[in-house]
Amino acid sequence: xxxxxxxxxxxxxxxxxxxxxxxxxxxxxxxxxxxxxxxxxxxxxxxxxxxxxxxxxxxxxxxxxxxxxxxxxxxxxxxxxxxxxxxxxxxxxxxxxxxxxxxxxxxxxxxxxxxxxxxxxxxxxxxxxxxxxxxxxxxxxxxxxxxxxxxxxxxxxxxxxxxxxxxxxxxxxxxxxxxxxxxxxxxxxxxxxxxxxxxxxxxxxxxxxxxxxxxxxxxxxxxxxxxxxxxxxxxxxxxxxxxxxxxxxxxxxxxxxxxxxxxxxxxxxxx
Amino acid sequence: xxxxxxxxxxxxxxxxxxxxxxxxxxxxxxxxxxxxxxxxxxxxxxxxxxxxxxxxxxxxxxxxxxxxxxxxxxxxxxxxxxxxxxxxxxxxxxxxxxxxxxxxxxxxxxxxxxxxxxxxxxxxxxxxxxxxxxxxxxxxxxxxxxxxxxxxxxxxxxxxxxxxxxxxxxxxxxxxxxxxxxxxxxxxxxxxxxxxxxxxxxxxxxxxxxxxxxxxxxxxxxxxxxxxxxxxxxxxxxxxxxxxxxxxxxxxxxxxx
Numbered sequence: 195x196x197x198x199x200x201x202x203x204x205x206x207x208x209x210x211x212x213x214x215x216x217x218x219x220x221x222x223x224x225x226x227x228x229x230x231x232x233x234x235x236x237x238x239x240x241x242x243x244x245x246x247x248x249x250x251x252x253x254x255x256x257x258x259x260x261x262x263x264x265x266x267x268x269x270x271x272x273x274x275x276x277x278x279x280x281x282x283x284x285x286x287x288x289x290x291x292x293x294x295x296x297x298x299x300x301x302x303x304x305x306x307x308x309x310x311x312x313x314x315x316x317x318x319x320x321x322x323x324x325x326x327x328x329x330x331x332x333x334x335x336x337x338x339x340x341x342x343x344x345x346x347x348x349x350x351x352x353x354x355x356x357x358x359x360x361x362x363x364x365x366x367x368x369x370x371x372x373x374x375x376x377x378x379x380x381x382x383x384x385x386x387x388x389x390x391x392x393x394x395x396x397x398x399x400x401x402x403x404x405x406x407x408x409x410x411x412x413x414x415x416x417x418x419x420x421x422x423x424x425x426x427x428x429x430x431x432x433x434x435x436x437x438x439x440x441x442x443x444x445x446x447x448x449x450x451x452x453x454x455x456x457x458x459x460x461x462x463x464x465x
Numbered sequence: 466x467x468x469x470x471x472x473x474x475x476x477x478x479x480x481x482x483x484x485x486x487x488x489x490x491x492x493x494x495x496x497x498x499x500x501x502x503x504x505x506x507x508x509x510x511x512x513x514x515x516x517x518x519x520x521x522x523x524x525x526x527x528x529x530x531x532x533x534x535x536x537x538x539x540x541x542x543x544x545x546x547x548x549x550x551x552x553x554x555x556x557x558x559x560x561x562x563x564x565x566x567x568x569x570x571x572x573x574x575x576x577x578x579x580x581x582x583x584x585x586x587x588x589x590x591x592x593x594x595x596x597x598x599x600x601x602x603x604x605x606x607x608x609x610x611x612x613x614x615x616x617x618x619x620x621x622x623x624x625x626x627x628x629x630x631x632x633x634x635x636x637x638x639x640x641x642x643x644x645x646x647x648x649x650x651x652x653x654x655x656x657x658x659x660x661x662x663x664x665x666x667x668x669x670x671x672x673x674x675x676x677x678x679x680x681x682x683x684x685x686x687x688x689x690x691x692x693x694x695x696x697x698x699x700x701x702x703x704x705x706x707x708x709x710x711x712x713x714x715x716x717x718x719x720x721x722x
Binding site: 262265267291292294295297299301302303305306307308318319322323 | 587588591592595598599
């Protein structure tokens with residue numbers, strides 16, 4: 195029997211049927227449980243490159259868990275996850291850490307470091323991973339703060355900021371290393387409707403100003419879904435129940451989707 | 466029903482084993498990270514300032530009064546058989562071998578260990594540790610290593626200060642309250658206290674420092690359940706560190722000459 199190493203062709207990158215774009219992130223039959231609690235139950239999901247994909251679903255359906263898997267913060271019990279043509283699930287912890295450099299994450303409550311100023315929060319990834327000079331960092335931080343509408347807030351600490359301001363600082367921090375992928379975990383939760391609309395606009399502006407960036411947004415906010423998404427995936431019990439462009443969901447007749455979109459108490463989903 | 470009972474029994478057996486595994490992991494990874502870049506020198510110094518310098522007032526106060534009260538009580542006891550001259554040496558040996566490292570360990574666990582557990586715990590529940598991970602920054606390297614290292618370095622230093630100030634307290638009471646003879650007090654103290662007593666106390670303090678740093682970081686790192694979880698982690702950190710200090714103290718004392 196030949197012991198020579200055989201060259202294996204990388205798997206071709208598929209095309210997302212909803213947007214017609216090449217797939218940037220692919221979940222294939224992903225299962226994840228925490229003890230007796232089965233969160234993901236064979237998730238198949240395609241995230242198109244260069245577009246905004248919004249994952250919707252009720253609380254506890256596995257949206258955040260889905261997001262954490264793509265960065266290697268969680269590993270699936272079963273199934274595969276691909277980033278482009280690379281299989282993430284086969285990576286070592288060390289290699290996963292390098293993959294994370296390609297991501298920016300906006301956390302639900304911003305997750306800013308309490309002990310640091312706004313400047314240090316945004317500059318932190320640059321201190322950690324680059325040898326940029328102080329002046330270059332100053333310029334970068336000032337530019338990002340201007341982009342998120344918080345110029346001159348460098349010396350403030352997170353406790354002096356409102357919820358909306360914190361999320362915008364979180365976005366600036368996520369963008370500071372010019373990531374290929376940006377993940378938003380419920381970016382408008384806890385904001386009033388006007389601030390939520392401003393955050394939605396910021397997400398779209400970020401997408402438009404950085405061609406090629408792939409965004410994944412987790413949201414319950416149907417207003418945001420219909421205004422910012424290029425693709426929507428609806429999760430129920432750890433699997434994609436349906437997916438499509440936002441207008442597909444607007445007038446959907448499926449009782450489950452209709453109940454979620456209209457926020458009705460009447461329907462198959464019980465409180 | 467039988468299956469449920471067996472499962473419950475299994476969980477009760479496995480949980481403590483898992484916990485020991487997680488504590489060992491924090492200690493092993495924290496220690497292994499000491500030589501892994503980035504070295505976190507600035508953060509370690511900051512933690513040393515927090516654990517050491519900010520603990521100084523409480524250490525100075527308690528050490529002085531520990532030496533003072535121990536002198537007072539042992540003088541009463543020794544007076545019953547006319548051996549008051551032994552007070553200085555007795556207090557010295559007790560302080561350096563047992564009281565200074567143990568009480569310093571308990572004080573550091575109560576003041577700094579609880580604060581470390583609370584800080585890391587609140588970082589966990591507010592997703593700041595996830596944010597570190599997401600930014601490809603190893604939380605063990607960034608959070609655990611500096612605290613563990615600072616705790617191991619600073620606890621023996623505070624113990625040495627406890628030794629000295631405790632003896633000052635003892636000397637003060639002996640001279641100005643009990644009116645003992647200073648030359649005799651000093652002579653007995655010097656005769657009785659050996660370098661081995663001091664070193665064994667400092668070695669214990671080093672172990673206690675490792676216990677405090679590991680337990681505080683472990684309890685904080687694995688915090689679950691919001692603000693209530695942070696509270697539980699903080700309390701549990703102090704209780705577990707204190708018990709571990711007192712138990713390990715016995716075994717170290719037994720093992721050392």
